[in-house]
Every structure is written in structure tokens, then in C-alpha cells.
Amino acid sequence: MKILCVLYDDPTTGMPESYALETLPVIEKYPDGMTLPTPEKIDFKPGELLGCVSGELGLRKFLEDAGHTLVVTSDKDGDDSVAAKELVDADIVISQPFWPFYLTRQRIESAPKLKMAITAGIGSDHVDLQAAMDHNVDVVEVTYCNSISVSEHIVMMILSMVRDYHTQHAIAKSGGWNIADAVKRSYDVEGMHIGTVAAGRIGLSALRKMKPFDVHLHYFDRHRLSADIEEELNLTFHDSVESLVAVCDVVTINTPLHPETENLFDEVLISKMKKGAYIINTARGKICNREAVAAALESGQLSGYAGDVWFPQPAPNDHIWRTMPHHGMTPHTSGTTLSAQARYAAGTREILECFFADKPIRDEYLIVHGGDLAGTGAHSYSKGSATSGSEEAQNYKK
Template sequence: MAKVLCVLYADPVDGYPTDYPRDDLPQIERYPDGQTLPTPQGIDFRPGVLLGSVSGELGLRRFLESNGHNLVVTADKDGADSTFDRELVDADIVISQPFWPAYMTAERFAKAQKLKMVVTAGIGSDHTDLQAAMDRGVTVAEVTYCNSISVAEHVVMMILSLVRNYLPSWEVVKAGGWNIADCAARSYDLEGMHVGTVAAGRIGLGVLRRLKPFDVHLHYVDRHPLPAETERELGVIRHTSVEEMLPLCDVVTINCPLHPETEHLFDAELIARMKRGAYLVNTARGKICDRDAVAAALESGQLAGYAGDVWFPQPAPQDHPWRTMPHHGMTPHISGTSLSAQARYAAGVREILECFFDGRPIRDEYLIVEGGRLAGTGAHSYSEGDATGGSEEAARFQGGPNVARPPLAR
């Protein structure tokens, strides 16, 4: 029987919830492209509850233990003495989330001699050294599309928050003020602006569709062109390179995967090609942007605002400059872990595990690496190599806000 090692973020500060603001979730049967939602043989949770934290356990314990498997769940993931490193040596399966990733470096693969599969509860497997997984014949899978629309909604929210100067205006009210001129001095209409997305896959296309009613001019760059009818429907213009698109755009949103070719893509040189006073939104991966170049561009005024929920590493060290740079709208990595999305990615993980244990094929759209090569979605979205370098820096956040509680391992 298998040992399943699951890394999830810590429970709420006040403890695991006993009730929730809403009683149910809307029923969705298919994603916009027709792909069905996860179809496990069963689930042992109520959709709408907190599944992504340690006590939620992705709703997996009853299923795994009733079939004789051992489940270990922890939030303690960074550093050589972490619960994750101690438990990894004899683990058969590792599960973690992009929001609180267990960085599967080549060194950790070398420790995990029994490892057969790494699963992302969500979308994005860049926290796994894909080259090491290929070299060792380890399967890598993720729950494709489970939270793509969740992230697309978050992107639109952040674009509007930056352009309309929402967060500073909210702070004025919270402080008891009524400083209208201060709030309005950095507030614009989105209408008529040129908005471009770097990549127009499931998330990027979802952003384009949601922005069209705002009467903006839409642009995209992607190595895979959208269907001609989609381009006509949205009135979106495709560009052959990021460098060609950037000077035209007032707002740029990053929606591409992280792999060696996109690592630090938005460096000082590329940001200098953007319009002065443009806005940049990144809910893809923090490492696609050069950390210090973004902070410098906000200080100089080259960027009017930067927002996102992705950092590198995660959790971000307490002295990460994005915490204190001006005109930002950063949050922890939350865009894809709404309670709605959690129900889908938890069900998707269960489906992947059922297939693995039963010896049935895992859905092609869930596969990233299989049989020593990129496979399924991985072959379409990723390139060979490794983007985990530097992840050990995450250990510097240990003991900081909301992670000071003792790690929970079950």
C-alpha cells in the first residue's frame, strides 16, 4: 500500500471553520471549452468547505485509509528539518498546491527513492523539477482547468483595483478620512485602454472574454493562435512577440506557465519597453518577473501599478520588496483557491489517485510528465528543465505572521 504525503497551507488563525458565509455552490458541469469537471468515483467532503488547509486534507483521508493507504498531511515544507523532508524518504506520492508549494527539487527527488507520482492540487507544476521527474520516471499530474476561471476573475478584479485606485481609496475610508482629491489623483477609467495578455490559454482567454464588455482594445501573444472565429468575436489582435505587444498596451496581464524560457521574462529591459504609466498584473508565477526590476519600475514611475498574488519563493520572505513597494495590490497566493475552486481541485486529485491505484490511464489533460517525457498538457505548456532554483529562500518566512503555529502532521 502507498504512503501519500500531502502539503497544504496552515489552518485559519482562529481555527478550522465551523460554518461558512454561504450554504452551497453553483452547479457547473463543464468548463467553457467543453471539458468535464473532475469525475471521481466518489467524494468524502461537502463542496464549499475549506479543503485546501491542513485540517481539510483535500477530503482524502477516509478514501485513502479505507483502502489501506497511509496519509500524512503537513504545512511544514521548507528546510532540511521540515516534516516534509523527514516524511519524503519513503513516500510513494507527493501532493501539494501552487499556493503553498512543496518545492520538488532534484535533491528532494534523490531522497525519495520510492516516489512514483507528484500531484499538483490546482494548476501549475513549476514547483516540481520536471527534468528530474523525467529522469527518474516519476509521473507528474495537475488538475487542469479546475481554477482557471477563478484566476481569470481575480485578474479582472486586480486590473480594476489598480486603474481605479481602489485600495488606497479604501484605506482612506478605513482611516476615517474623506480625501477625495488624493483618491482621484491616480484614478482612471478602464474604458478605451489597450489591454494585452501574455498567453491566451484557459486563463488568458477567460480574461479576454471578461474584459470585452468594458469596451477596451484587446491584444494577446501566444505561440498557439486562437481560432479565427474567436479573434473576430472578441476583436482581439495577436502579436508575434511580447516585445511587439508591450509598447501598445496600457495594461498587461501575465497568464503563461513558468518554465526555463519564461523565468525572469519581465526584467528591467522588457519593462522599459512598456508604456510609461502602464499597469502590470501577474497571477501566473512570481518568477516570471524580476523581483527587483518590478520594485524599481514602481519607484521610478515606469509602472503606475503592479498587482498579483504570486511570489517567489512561496511563502515570500518577510523582507520581500513587493510587500513594501509603492502602488502595488499584492495578496497571498489566493486567486485559484476560492472555496469554489477547492471543491474542483480536491475532486480532481481524488480522480487522479483513483486512476493511479486502479491502474487506469490518468486523463491526458491532467498529465504533465509520464514515462520519462513531457506528456498531455505538459507537452503543450511546458519545456524541459527546472525552475525551482532559489526555492530554499522560502524557509526565511518560517515563524512569520500566520505561520508561527506548530506544524500539523497527521
């Protein structure tokens, strides 16, 4: 079989010759008891840079020893891209949320042999799920592999935005020392109302991590948590997003992107937020209206916006979020730490091993299977597609 793997570029200085840490902590299970990926074997050392082109997710030896063809590229945008050309006779395509190969309906229909799309990570909205269902293409992802990584990133961004760390660091780095400039937008998190839109694996983990800061915790989710969890965290449940945003000082977005959540945080919803609130978005960029966010930061309706997700990805160089005031944006990095890469590379191999051996893939990994939403997909997504407009990624220039 032919496997097309689309990964982000290598470091500009070349692959590392050594790493900051020699080993990674050993983790056997996720917080809900689910085991980490269990491939029969791996051909990489955990802690290596696996998510870039030269890292190859540690798959080449495994695939070529089994007689398969592996094509790895970072060139993914436009009809003339390497990925688009190689897709037409590919059996399997692997992509990451951090450098997504947008599998639109047109692209899926250009690949008659395509059987499966694997997300090396979590979040498969870069695939037109409806088209995948219509053409019997399975969609799978490595559920939970980097959920804790993302929740740590959320906590980092909440603290850095509320304390205005970015300004203080810039002053120190530039040789300055003006204390008034450094603290004129800096506050304590203690006592604030923190809310998550969706309380799945990432959202719930973020709430748990914020509880020791003595904050008031809120959540909205279409699947209400158990009474035990609500009592444990002293959680306030909201039956609408509007109810949650009206009372929260910080709103963190942790819902999957699908047609129901696309453009959810538009001018209208942001106007209903508590004045001066902060938004942290590590879910998907397209959940927030880019112009509405920038305008709210200009007017003071929002005090800050931070996240690592954009639409499209990579973001065009002139994307308004690059230059809007009071932002803490990063490239899409929250879920691709070296720790997370070891898990999602192993999970990708586990999925491939099962597929080649005609064994069932874990139900938790399934998004689309047998022409319908399945597993995690049935719980988290709705039918349809949110890939439209992805061709704008061509406007990013290195």
C-alpha cells in the same frame, strides 16, 4: 502506499464552524466542454475549507479505508522539515501552488519510491520537471479546476489598480474623506489597451471577461488562437512579447513558468513597456524580476503592479514586493477559493482512483508521464527546472 500531502496552515482562528454560503453553484462543464472532475465518490461537502491541513483535501477516509497511509503537513521548507523527512519513503506527494513543496532534483533523488507528484490545482513548476523525467516520476495536475477563479481575480485586480481602489478604501477605513487624495491616481478602464502574455484557459477567459468594458484587446502566445476567436473578441495578435507590451496600458501575465519564461519581465522588457502601464501577474512570481518591478514603480515606468504570485512561496518577510509603492499584492489566493477547492480536491481524488486502479489518467491532467512531457505539459512547458532559489522560503516567519 504512503501519500504525503503538503497543504497550507489552518485559519488562525480555527476551522470554520459555518460558511458564508450554504451551497455552491452547480457547474457541469468548463467553457471548452471539458467535464469537471469525476471521482467515483467524495467525502466532503463542496464549499468547505479543504486546502488547509485540517481540510486534508477530503482524502483521509478514502485513502485509509483502502489501506494507504496519509501524512498531511504544512511544514515544508528546509531539510529538517516534516515534508522533507516524510518524503524519503513516500510513493506519492501532493502539493498546492499556493503553498508549494518544492520538489528539487535533490529531493526527488532522496525519494527512491516516489512514483507521482500531484498538483492540487494548476501549475507544476514547483517540481523540477527535468528531474522528474530523469527518474520516471509522473507529474499531474487538475487542469482547468481553477482557471476561471484566477481569471476573475485578474479582472478584479485590473479594475482595482486602474481605479486605485486600494487607496480609496484605505481612506474610508481610516475615517478620511479627502476626494482629491482618493482620485489623483484613478482612471477609467474604458478605451484602454489590455494585453495578455499567453492566451490559454486563463488568459482567454480574462480577455472574454474584459471585453464588455469596451477596451482594446491584445495577446501574445506561441500557439495562435483560431480566426473565429480573434474575430469574436476583436483581438490583435502579436508575434512577440515586445510588440505587445509596447502598446498596452495593462499587461496580464498568464504563461506557465519554465526556463523560457523565467525572469521574462526584467529591466530591459519593462523599459519597453508603455510608460505608466500596469502589470497584473497571477501566473508565477519568478516570471518577473522582483528588483526591476520595484524600481519601475519607483520611477513611474509602471503605474502599478498587482498579483498573488511570489517567488518563493511563502514570500520572505523582507521581500521587496511587500513594501514597494503602488502595488496590490495578495497572498497566492486567486485559485483557491472555496469554489475552486471543491474542484481540485475532487480532481485529486479522481487522479488517485485512476492510479490505484491502474486506469489511464486524463490526458489533460498529464504534465510528465513515462519519462517525458505529456498531455498539457507537452503543450505548455519546456524541459528543465525553475525551482532554484526555492530554499529562500525558509526566510518567511509567521
